Amino acid sequence: MENLLLLHGALGAASTLAPLASALGDQYRVHVLDFTGHGGKALPQEPFSIQLFVQDTLLLLEEKGISCTHIFGYSMGGYAALSLAQQHPKCVKSIFTLATKFAWSPETAAIETKLLNPEKIEEKVPAFATTLATRHHPQDWKQVVHKTAAMMLQLGEEPVLTAEVLQQIQVPVQIAVGDLDxxxxxxxxxxxxxxxxxxxxxxxxxxxxxxxxxAVDKLAQEIKQFIHQPVVSN
Known part of the structure; x- marks a missing residue:
């Protein structure tokens, strides 16, 4: 079996990928991880950053003795996967991203971070606040939100995946987005x-x-099909 690593999105955790991991487990050795500060992992003194999450991924691969892997990255996880491929191409066989945001500017970051206010989340979507508290226990979910917002503002000022960076990524990539996103x-x-x-x-x-x-089964099928069919170069 080939290795397949699943990377979660902002405010997410490895647990959010459990249904997808189960759907893919018949064909791959599936691995998941919690990025630093997520899923109960200790919050770092340093800010959240894509580079921090790239290092998390490299550490997991080293710990598991994986020299090269396919990667599925949801949202922010896709952004980190592409950054990893640009910096360490020998570690990555292919990347499938879903719902990854590429248009980062001060304006778009300001829009995104308006939604990342813990007090407003508690007030307007208390069920989501409860979900976040459970997902990141024993850490303070509000700090996870604040650190995520700060990372997005930094991305708005200095996007990691510029055109120049993306053009350096040679591994096969499937970029997917929902039409209602x-x-x-x-x-x-x-x-x-x-x-x-x-x-x-x-x-x-x-x-x-x-x-x-x-739809988990549909997504799993798309990932399997991509991994087994070579991409035609642009």
Missing amino acids: NMVSVEETLWAYRQLPNARLQVLPATRHPLETV
């Missing part, structure tokens, strides 16, 4: 696809941003 546009996804030398673009019908709203 209200956080990631088809246009920004198309832009990223056009920068990547060895990529495929997929727009999933009737699909919104939250991972829990995506």
Whole structure:
């Protein structure tokens, strides 16, 4: 069996990928991890950053003795996976991203972080606040939110995946986005696809941003199909 690593999104944890891991476990050795500060892992003194999450991924691969792996990255996890491939291409066989945001600017970061206010989350979506508290216990979920917001503001000032960086990524990549995603546009996804030398673009019908709203079996099938079919270079 080949290795397949699943990377979670912002405010997520390895637990959010459990249904997908189960659906893929018949064909791959599936691995998941909690990024630093997520899923109960200790909150770092340093800020959250894509580079921190790249280092988390490298550490996991080293601990498990994995020299090279396929990667599925949801949202922020896809951003980290692509950054890893640019810096350490020998570690990555292929990448499938879903709902990864590429259009980072001060304006878009300001829009995204408006939603990342713990007090407003508690007030307006208390069920989500409870979910976050459980997901990141025993850490303070509010600090996870604050650190995530700060990371997004930094990305707005200095995006990691510039056109120049994406153009350096030679591994096969499938960039997927839902047609009903209200956080990631088809246009920004198309832009990223056009920068990547060895990529495929997929727009999933009737699909919104939250991972829990995506049909797991359908997504698993798309991942399997991608891994087993070579990408035609752009």
